[in-house]
Amino acid sequence: MAAAARARVAYLLRQLQRAAWLFQILDMEQQLQRK
16 A cells, blocks of 8 residues: 555656646746747
8 A cells, every 4th residue: 555655656746847847848938938
């Protein structure tokens, strides 16, 4: 049970990391367009 919970948490953290990375790229693109 604990191993499954750990795997789920690791998966969620990975998804959050990817979302933050994508958000960062979108933010950078918006800043470039403003110039």
